[in-house]
Amino acid sequence: MESLITFLRLTLLSMVPFVLAAQGTMLGGRAGVFNVAQEGIMLVGASLGFIGSYLAGGSTLVGILAAMLVGGIFGLALAYFTTSLKMNQFVIGLSLLFIGTGLSTLIPKLVIGVTLSQPLIPTLKDLPIPLLSNIPFLGRVLFSHNILVYFSILLSIGLWYFLFRTQLGLELRSVGENPNAADSLGINTSKHRYVTAVLGGMLIGLAGAYLPMVYTGTFTEGMVKGRGWLTIALTFFAGWSPLPVLYGSLFFAGIEVASYRFQAGGIAIPYQYLLMVPYLATILVMMFTFRKTRVPGFLGNNYDREKRSL
Amino acid sequence: MEKEAILELRNIRKVFDKTVALDSVSFSLYPGEIHGLLGGNGAGKTTLMNILYGLYRKDDGEIDFHGKKLNIQGPRDAINHGIGMVHQHFLQIGNYTVLENIVLGTNVAHPGTMKLDAEANKIIELGNRFRLPVDPNAVVDTLPVGTRQKVEILKALYRGVEVLILDEPTTNLTPQEVDDLFESLRVIVNEGLSIVFITHKLREVLHVCDRITVLREGRNITSLTRAEASEEIFVRAMVGDQMNIEDSVYFSHGSMANTAVDESSNPALEMQNVSWKTKEGISRLSGLNFQIKRGELFGVAGVAGNGQRELAECVTGVIIPTDGRILMDGRDVTALPVCELLKGRISYIPEDRLHDGFLPKANVAQNLILGYHRQKPYCEGVFIKWNTVYDKVRDAIGEYKIKTNGPEDPGGNLSGGNIQRVMIARAFSMDSQVLVAHNPTRGLDIPSMDFVYNKMLERKKTGAATLLISEDLDELLLICDRVAVLYRGQIVGILDRKDFDKYAIGRLMSGIQAEETADLRAAS
Amino acid sequence: MTIVRKIAPYVIAIIASFAAAGIFIALTGANIFQAYETILFTSFRTPNGFVQTLLKFIPLTLQALAFTIPLTAGKFNMGGEGQMIVGAIAASAVGIVGADLPAFILLPLVILAGVAAGALWGLIPAYLLYKFNINEILTSMLLNFVSFQIIDLVATGPWRDPVAGHPTTVQIGQGGFLPMLIKNPPLNAGLILALLVAAAVYLYTSRTTGGYELVATGANPRAAAVFGINVKRMFVFSIVLAGGIAGLSGVIEVAGVQHRLIVGLQHNFLVLGVIIALIARGNNLAVPFVAFFIAILEIGASAMQRTMNVPIEMVFIVEALVLLFVLLSDVVRRR
DSSP states (O other): OOHHHHHHHHHHHHHHHHHHHHHHHHHHHTTTTOOOOOHHHHHHHHHHHHHHHTTTTTTTTHHHHHHHHHHHHHHHHHHIIIISSOOOOOHHHHHHHHHHHHHHHHHHHHOOOOOSOOEEEEEEEEOTTTGGGGGHHHHHHSSSEEHHHHHHHHHHHHHHHHHHHHHHHHHHHHHHHHHHHHHTTOHHHHHHHHHHHHHHHHHHHHHHHHHHHIIISSSOOOTTTTTHHHHHHHHHHHTHHHHHHHHHHHHHHEEEHHHHHHHHTTTTHHHHHHHHHHHHHHHHHHHHHHTOOOOOOOOOOOOOOSSSOO | OOOSSSEEEEEEEEEEEOOOEEEEEEEOOOOEEEEEEEEOOOOOOHHHHHHHSSOOOEEEEEEEEETOOOOOOOOOHHTTTTTEOOOOSOOOOOSSSSHHHHHSSSOOOOTTTTTOOHHHHHHHHHHHHOOOOOOOTTTTTGOHHHHHHHHHHHHHTTOOOOOEEEETTTOOOOOHHHHHHHHHHHHHHHTTTEEEEEEEEEHHHHHHOEEEEEEETEEEEEEETTTTOOOHHHHHHHHHSOOOOOGGGGTTTTTTTTOOBBBOOOOSSSEEEEEEEEETEEEEEEEEEEEOOOOOEEEEOOOOTSSHHHHHHHHHHHOOSSSEEEEEEEETTTTTOOHHHHTTEEEESOOOOIIIIIOOOSSSHHHHHTTTTTTTTETTTTOOHHHHHHHHHHHHHHHHHSSSSOTTGGGGGGGGGHHHHHHHHHHEEEEEEESEESSSOOOTOHHHHHHHHHHHHHHHHTEEEEEEOOOOHHHHHHHOOOEEEEEEEEEEEEEEGGOOOOHHHHHHHTTTHHHHHHHHHHHH | HHHHHHHHHHHHHHHOOOOOOHHHHHHHTTTTHHHHHHHHHHHSSSHHHHHHHHHHHHHHHHHHHHHHHHHHHOOOOHHHHHHHHHHHHHHHHHHHHTTTOHHHHHHHHHHHHHHHHHHHHHHHHHHHHHHHHHOOHHHHHHHHHHHHHHHHHHHTTTOTTTTSSSBBHHHHHHHGGGGGGETTTTTEEEEHHHHHHHHHHHHHHHHHHHHHHHHHHOOHHHHHHTTTTTHHHHHHHHHHHHHHHHHHHHHIIIIIIIIBBTTTHHHHHHHHHHHHHHTTTTTTHHHHHHHHHHHHHHHHHHHHHHOOOOOOOOHHHHHHHHOOOOOOOOHHHHH
16 A cells, blocks of 8 residues: 555656656647757756756755746747748757757856766755645645646646637647648737747756756756657657646656666566666557557648748 | 729739749729639739738739728738638638637637637528538538538638638539539629639639639739620630640630540450448449540549549559459559559559659659659669760750759759649650549649640540549540549449530539439430 | 858858857856867877777768668658667677687678667667558657667676676677777778768669669658659668668777777767768768768867866757758758
8 A cells, every 4th residue: 555655656756747848849739849859958957957956055946947948948949940940840859959968968067067976956845735635545645746746737737728628729729730721810820839839848848857856956967868758759649638648647657667666676677677668668659559649730840821832 | 883993902013932923913803793813823813812811922012902001911911901812722720610610810709718609600690691501510621622612711701801802712613513602602792792703714704703804924914894805805815825726725615636546456444343442441432444445535523532532543553452453455453563554554643743743852853753763764773874864854844844944953943833744744754555644734824734635635646545533624524535423432424525514524523323414404 | 163152051050150169168268269279170180189080980970871861761760879789789799609700700790790780670660660650760769768778788797897897798709800900099990881881872872773762752752652662661671771880880889999898889979970960961972071070079079178178068069059050051042
């Protein structure tokens, strides 16, 4: 029982970076901008989240804001190069990925210098919800977490309502499905693409900052470990919809926690096998779901009003 | 007519890259009229109206609306001023409902919950008033073309437009649906709206328009009322002096066609019970049976999406029939791969040139040898002989009047009409027993269409057969020896040239069975 | 004239990126011009510097080709790193197991094993693409993370060199060493292999019918399929070939440079390979030249970190910026 509670608690805790990054990816994709720079944006978010918090004397808020700011800047760059300059989304995404990866290790070296042991920042505190957290079992699994756990759940529900129950959501989705049609009805396609790319970048940056702020208390090189790429896979097989993204994140987090628990449990398999599990499981899931899911009709393309249809 | 024009476009100029699409074009529209905008492909009709609708930005010129200068930055401005446009390729979100498509971009009563009852009722009411009935809750992707067009017109009416622009609205409609559309248009102008009707079909403008403006190569040619108009004036206006109208197939009313075919030998192509189902088991073609004789030009009519593409791809080997056999000259070729069929048996002009036929990222030479690259004289062993290829390509560029900088020009630099010329040059570059041509003249100006018709008629002399699949019924009636009608993947009738009748074919196209057609004819 | 017009955007891109990086370098308090000089000229100051540059050039060229070949067919192979690692593992396994075999048997076996292993590792995403239509970018990338664990497993397993601090295997047999072109500083025959591969790839894509089919597939797979090209087979073939070439880069690291399997031998080669391929705009002929330029920067970057204490990532940012500026030049030209 106790280990089940721990497992579920940790799963919810580890779900957060997946939820935030995948919702960010989904949001941009719904307007047609396909971000592939997650790995880089998360790294630079983790790096700046750590540095921001460190420089502000351990302030989590400053760290979070710094990570979201840099994520937003990357999102803005993606939107500008693809939407305004009509450059290939995948290639620009890769370039931003590389720049983010480079900056993530460069900045700590410039700010803190090369040290044997990195300084630590305080990690996010749990905020048990009064009353609810006293419910047996559920209280500890669901209602005594750090604020970003609650935020990521509320965000998912909020995004679902926004996309499918509001006029603005209808307009946003139309931009990702058929910008020609949206544009011909006077919808500002560029604005939608910019806003979602920037908001999406901010969420992805925040997802990165979660790693030093909750898991390690410090930044280490390459600490995202492919979660950015897993996020893309997750977004695809969640069909670019907010609620399936939330469920999918739980699944990813579950696998991640399970493989670490096994390792800690001292089971006699070399740990390397366990560390392969998330990637192999993702590929396996893709084999069964990739065909069935739908992607926004214009995903990954750039719209040019005056380009004559041939 | 001494009425005041509500809309005036003066000296509009538009340049794309370096080509002048519109050169000082003027146009005026009176209240309550249907104004035909006539011209061949590339005349600038759509470009002019896209400028009015705010989709393109003009380089020069002025627009007056109700006597006031109008500054249109985008479609939103046009809509706010009461200008609506129905595009040739419908601008709809396929997975949205009719209702969602129509209200998209307008302010709905409940933007925070999207309860759209009031909007749905308004749409039903508009549909009844203008004879455009639709189900607001149907998903657009599931609707037939005719209904989708109604949605598109309702989209404009819903926004309370004063001026409605229709771009080639009769493409893909049966003759009966065209009549219904024209009736709706009359109802619309009788309520005080004005309509701009873009088309390249002369007969349609003479039938429905009050006034007609002709454009050619981006210039004004003439503007006349229907009373002043005659067919000859418009024909001359549309093609100019560069073409000899007397010798053209396009204006020949079919007199150039020649039904002599070789009846004695094996048919060039024989379809025996050919069926094709998708992977999901949905039937797209069922039990096709027909023969094409040597030297025959065999047409296939039908509303788009009734199996034309699948038919073309079965014959060319792109997809393999799930049932039945295909014979060429008596030999079973059903499962032969495309590259084998392209060796002297088949040549192919696909319908969707951009997706199915063209390599935009490759150069003109690479495009012209696609499919033939493993044949002599283009290759020697595993190596491609680029020098030979370039020589051949230069010849083709000259003969087919492809506007390009040469064999190494990237395909992406070519205009739509020139891409179509590349498709045609490739299909005619090697001999073949059967040419499969699917909408081969789409996007071509009149002289080029004429060129293609001549090429196809020439094939008859050599005993080569042609399968011409076209959405343009006039084109089929013009040059084919026989026309089959495809409806929901079945051939519902094959007519000989002597029995050609537009309305009879139209009834077949909309699924009214052949027997009923005969009954109708007997009754009338 | 045309050659000037082709090279001009590159020159401008390089100058612009150096200028941008100069700002950062100045922030660290280092002398900007001394830094530029170190980055650009370390390769040419000593014979050792030049040989080091060539040794970087080999894997960079091969990794870039492992990206451009599928790119020609319109596919993205992000798995060059994993394919390299798996190739290196197979090469060392054969080299260790057959340590006593004579060179004329062992060396071909080592090379073959590495190339085959890389190709097989490439076959996984290729097959998943062929069979299930799964996006190859994701699968090839995710397999890299799997390969990191495999190399760790092998280097800490029975073949582990107990003396080394870092996870490393014992040496492969002498017969598996690539011959040396120069003894001191050591330059192995892998250079010739890399140049041969680059030339063959260029000849194949530009002159042969198979290469034409690869280009046509990349230009528009649907049209290529309609006109009789088996595009799915071209996808598989291009990714498997790329895997083989990436595997060869692993072989050369083991048989030519390290003579053993070392965890982390892939350095940053995938990312640099992709940068090179994209700066070369997928043009196979341009790849070796761009790779050489990037090799100069990489060697300069290490020297700069050693002598001036400027972090090595600075040059990585420069490289990414060069890519971005080269891409931007397309936009400028469109206008």
